[in-house]
Amino acid sequence: MAKTIFIENNVFEHFRTKKILNIIKARNIIRINHYGEIFNRNKQNFRIQKDSLNYIIAAKKNNLVIPIPPSTTSVKGFYFSHMYNCIYDCDYCFLQGHFNSAYHVYFINYEDFGKAISNESMKTKTKIWFFSGYDCDSLASEKITGFAEYFVPFFSKLQNCMLEIRTKSSRTTELLKIKPNSNVVCAFSLNPQNLIDLFEKGTPNLSSRIQSIKLLSENGWKIGLRFDPLILTEASKEDYLELFELAVNCIPKSNIHSVSLGSLRLSESHHKKMVKNDMQNRLLLDNRYSYKEKLWQPDHKIRDVETQLSEHLKKLIPQSSIFLSE
Ligand code: SF4
Numbered sequence: 001m002a003k004t005i006f007i008e009n010n011v012f013e014h015f016r017t018k019k020i021l022n023i024i025k026a027r028n029i030i031r032i033n034h035y036g037e038i039f040n041r042n043k044q045n046f047r048i049q050k051d052s053l054n055y056i057i058a059a060k061k062n063n064l065v066i067p068i069p070p071s072t073t074s075v076k077g078f079y080f081s082h083m084y085n086c087i088y089d090c091d092y093c094f095l096q097g098h099f100n101s102a103y104h105v106y107f108i109n110y111e112d113f114g115k116a117i118s119n120e121s122m123k124t125k126t127k128i129w130f131f132s133g134y135d136c137d138s139l140a141s142e143k144i145t146g147f148a149e150y151f152v153p154f155f156s157k158l159q160n161c162m163l164e165i166r167t168k169s170s171r172t173t174e175l176l177k178i179k180p181n182s183n184v185v186c187a188f189s190l191n192p193q194n195l196i197d198l199f200e201k202g203t204p205n206l207s208s209r210i211q212s213i214k215l216l217s218e219n220g221w222k223i224g225l226r227f228d229p230l231i232l233t234e235a236s237k238e239d240y241l242e243l244f245e246l247a248v249n250c251i252p253k254s255n256i257h258s259v260s261l262g263s264l265r266l267s268e269s270h271h272k273k274m275v276k277n278d279m280q281n282r283l284l285l286d287n288r289y290s291y292k293e294k295l296w297q298p299d300h301k302i303r304d305v306e307t308q309l310s311e312h313l314k315k316l317i318p319q320s321s322i323f324l325s326e
Contacts, residue, residue: 133166186226
């Protein structure tokens with residue numbers, strides 16, 4: 001049972017608040033004016049909060065959709081966050097350095113997000129991407145949030161917009177009740193099992209993620225494969241080659257929408273804060289990474305192996321489907 005659920009006054013009676021309260025039981029319910037009063041307080045300890053979670057239910061008022069800097073992607077797109085933080089606890093997760101608090105924040109004003117997305121879609125005729133898994137795992141908390149239940153049908157009505165649901169979850173119960181559509185890609189983050197064991201605490205194992213990929217694909221969902229972040233200090237090139245073969249061949253190629261690879265990298269400020277919060281995190285202290293251009297990033301030897309991996313991937317899947325994260 002959670003200790004406390006903080007609820008903004010303006011959503012106290014909202015039907016999604018009531019739904020969440022039916023699922024998450026708490027000893028205390030406290031009304032607040034704005035989620036930032038609790039979430040943005042200084043001197044909170046992310047690691048301690050992660051082990052003793054509280055929750056916040058709120059409405060997001062500003063920056064409902066945020067443009068992705070053009071330098072970080074080859075597609076025009078926006079982030080949007082219906083949730084802050086995550087039920088999992090990956091050692092490399094930048095949220096530890098991004099937020100003051102580990103409490104889960106649920107933003108339940110989906111209709112306002114919808115208006116902001118529609119506004120952006122009307123400004124252009126070209127295709128725009130919306131990425132939902134920036135500040136959370138998009139699918140892991142679906143039972144509580146009903147995020148996909150609302151937004152998958154919503155995106156089916158927008159001709160020039162695509163939604164990426166990024167996840168490490170193997171949860172399919174809710175998605176299988178929703179009609180898939182060609183504007184939505186369910187993108188699975190994958191790593192070799194030895195890395196999942198070491199650095200992705202609480203996440204489903206590789207075989208259950210693969211099972212979910214197969215099941216969703218059989219049911220008409222477009223699938224994205226995200227090998228991101230590559231952690232080549234602890235896994236070998238062969239571990240990744242094996243993973244590529246497994247993932248790329250587990251469903252018909254025609255059902256794979258896209259594949260991407262990304263380095264393990266963090267902004268310098270996030271990395272510094274994460275190390276301060278968790279001095280036991282050996283991944284973040286690896287000396288094959290260093291600060292360069294305000295990023296904590298791998299040395300050239302690791303980058304060389306990453307390049308070799310991307311070359312190998314091109315032999316397995318059409319190059320047009322492969323994206324490299326900067
Ligand atoms: S699944 Fe994603 S959001 Fe969740 S802890 Fe891991 S890296 Fe962070």
